Amino acid sequence: METTKNFFKNQALTTKIVIVVILTLLMLIPIGMVRSLITEREGNKVAEQTEMSDRWGGRQLLTGPVLVLPYKQSLAVGSAAPSFVYCLPEEYNVTGDIKPEERTRGIQKILSYQSTMHFEGKFIFPDYKSLDLNEALIQWDEAYIVMGISNLQGVKNKIVFNINGHPQEILANVADNDLIRSGVMIRMPLAAADMGKSCNFDFDLVLNGTDGLHFLPVGRQTNVHFNSTWKSVAYTGDYVPTEKADVKEGIDAQWNIFDYNRSYTQMWVGKNDSFGSTKLGLDLLLPVDHYQKTMRAVKYAIMFIALTFLVFFMVEILSKKRIHPVQYLLVSFALVLFYSLLLALSEHIGFDWSYLVSALAIVMLITAYSHSIFKSRKQTLFMGLFLSALYIFLYVVIQLEDMALLLGSIGLFIALAIVMFVSRNINWYKDDERIDKSLD
Template identity: 40%
Template sequence: MESSQLQQIPKKSLKNNVYFKITTIIIIVLLLLVPTAMVHNLIQEREQTQNQAIEEVSSKWAGAQTLVAPVLSIPYIKYVRETSKKDTTEKIVAVKDYIHILPDNLEITGTINPEKRNRGIYDIVVYNSKVEITGTFKALDFSALDILPQNIKLDKTEFVVGIDDLRGIEKQVELQWNNQQLFFNPGVSSTDVVASGINAAVLVDPLQKENYRFKLTLDLKGSQNLYFVPVGKVTDVKLNSSWPNPSFTGAFLPDSRSVAESGFKANWNVLHLNRNYPQMWTGSRFDLDASAFGIDLLLPVDNYQKAYRSVQYAILFIGFTFLVFFFIEVLNKVFIHPIQYILVGVALIVFYTLLLSISEHISFDLAFIVSALSTLLLIAGYVRAILKSSKLTLLLSAILVILYAFIFVIIQLQDYALLIGSIGIFVILALSMYFSRQIDWYNLNLSEKANKNE
């Protein structure tokens, strides 16, 4: 090896030089944490850019939708004591509040037709859906509320359907209320239950003993998520779609589901005993959204999450590569300059930027292979140039291949990442202890081979 790569180290200072080299390597590893953190930030920035693209498309299409359907909201007058701020006298004032009644039986059947939209290099999932809502309300009985009948404004009863983003409504919505056909109006009179939605004025009769039947069909579009709130005493939701990668989320999972390449089918059955609010109440006492459930139309691969997980092992990757370099120095009595350590470390970090940028255009697995192969060839060529040894180059290349394969397996096996990672670190430690077991750290001699290679 040329004198610029190999240096003769006097015996007297050998001990100090070994410790100095170890200290130098540790400092280099710590310094490389700075660009590693920059890669972390870059991944987060790209992910944020993707989220902004999703929000931009959603703002022009329609956002995630949550259906709260239906609720009967009936205004009533209640009397409360009010204290005057001027003379501290009390007086009785009339205040309008609302009675909210949920259906006895609720059946929802929906078909979701997803589409992929593009904003730059990013894919966004939007959907059109047709949702049919049927069910019944029990005959009205206000005895449990302790409200005088004359204070209840039955002629102002509203049939309310909560919809998060009203831009998603594509057609006029008609309501069949018993034998009547009614049309909806935008907005809601009370925000006790829902903040946004549509309403229809319906006729109710306190003397009627029969249940009220209702039916409506909703053509609704949205982005990525579609949720339902189980407002029925018995709520049955059936969904089907051609999307092959659904994520069933929320307060309840489907009672039955089937997922295939051609799409999915799912069925939820929720009882009023499964949620924490009654069938009838007054005011804004309860948060219905906490019981929402539904689907998330996931994209097949989240490249940023996988890239982020791979970067988490960067310090292990760099540290072990440097450890191999150090053992090569010790066992083969050569000297590798700290600058050469730094260049190899930077190459290892550039792998992650390659992985991130390439995975935005092709599949993550293929991007990983391309990035790993490029980095491997770069480091192997550099090691061959500085060590002048094909044997050592092949050894280091084989170790890097094993490391990249190890990281790739961990990324794929998300549920077992901790187990596989722990076993891998244990094996690395065991191999390091095995190959260093016979090294006499106080009597190393690098000078002989250095002289031969000069």
């Protein structure tokens, strides 16, 4: 027993280092709990936002218009259900404006929009001979045009579908087909004599939605032009638009797509698995939310604790004042509490103000506690300045997401260089001897 006591006396400094390292590693447990709390709160937010989004209209996908021509399998009575001939427009032009609006419920918010669009284009009636079809099996009088709208509850105007300038009746229920399940349809009776003829169409659509608005490039030549006052957008799908560079506020984007840019033809019979495989559109983005920023901040928690412990340890060595492991533990709890405060406050007053309030509270708490440990204004002031610099550094790193790794690495390099410079003249073995004497 005496041998063990003498061992710890002779290794006092090393023992303290081991204890501090163990305490630092133990802080991974409460840090993990904070990360789980952030994930849980963010999951609740997503659930609420999904409910709000569905009520407003959701992410919208527009398909068509597509001309559908029912085709019997045989002339026998009671034969199998008919197949369908699908014909896409020769020309398909869309122009529109997207007006964004942030909608809130409680502490949650979503980015909704209302889009006012004008559609116009041209169909050339299908040449059934090119598909090797029997004219007698084609149900010409049952032909119709279908326009796919993924969330019909988002439609906010009475759709007037004009064919060659004449308004047509809109039917809310889409007839059976292999292509589109949700949307509207327009009866379009044809005759064999119409083969090869063309017709022009146009209509206006006012559509509510959230997050994004997407299209399928159904035309042999597709032109889609949109502008919006919202600048934070992500262009999605398989095609990159051309943007006007002189737009100061918002976006002005145009897509020009041809049939050879996609993987399906203008006309086919039956199912077509490649239809819908390519699309274009944009998503409206909210700025990075407070949950993502808080989670990003938590990733640096162990570094904060390690650096703070290192400063306390260096002060302990240089000032010859002993700091109890319990005091290290209390300081680490305060550092972890910062992230809990940040999460709770950011749900109500935004991330920036929450960060300022939480950081000030923790810096003042640890600085005041440091004074009771160091009994020195100079050392207490140093600790306060150190913590302030640390939280300022973290805030800058969070804001500069793309440069976070570089800035973080540079910051750690500078911190290590400072520690090496300050500790360059310490005789670690002699310090062990000093602590041994203080323990006797």
